[in-house]
Amino acid sequence: MSTIKVHDKYFKPYINAADVEKEIIRIAACLNNDYAGRKPLFIAILNGSFMFASDIFKHLTIDAEICFIKLASYKGTKSSGQVITAIGLDMDLFGRDVVVIEDIIDTGKTLTTFSQQLKHQQPHSLKVCALLHKPEATEYPITIDYLGFTVPNKFLLGYGLDYDGLGRNLPEIYQLVEE
């Protein structure tokens, strides 16, 4: 692995593919244990989490369902608050054990807003599984129940994460080289 250029910026290797895989296996083992006999529903937030979600799912040995959703945010007409709509959420969550899968939690805004919406549907339980967390950037009180890596507040690329559309295909995670 060496430094790569994507668009106008340079990125250096940060977490190699083998270390990512080790975490996936560890997290999947926890999920297999915690959700044994419960048929959880995983909700993966696109686009960033597609690779993480698929790798986690491959290592599940329990009965589980998954759906992929996209969050669209817009400014509400009546309030100044941002409204987030989940596109593709066609499952009934009432009484279900739900696990939200996120690639990275930065400010925590996406997750906080989305979790509040999910709670309206009265799931039996609601947990969060994220590959990466930037605690220095997090402004909302959130609990991450299953976490891969705690990382500094620097821009990351690869393994689903993009910089302006590119880099999602990289099997390892890179960090922005700051000039």
Ligand code: IMP
């Ligand atoms: P939040 O609402 O600020 O927590 O934003 C989370 C979303 O921002 C993630 O799901 C990513 O799509 C994106 N994001 C945050 N940090 C990074 C990063 O370092 N690289 C790529 N995307 C990021």
Ligand code: MG
């Ligand atoms: Mg995301």
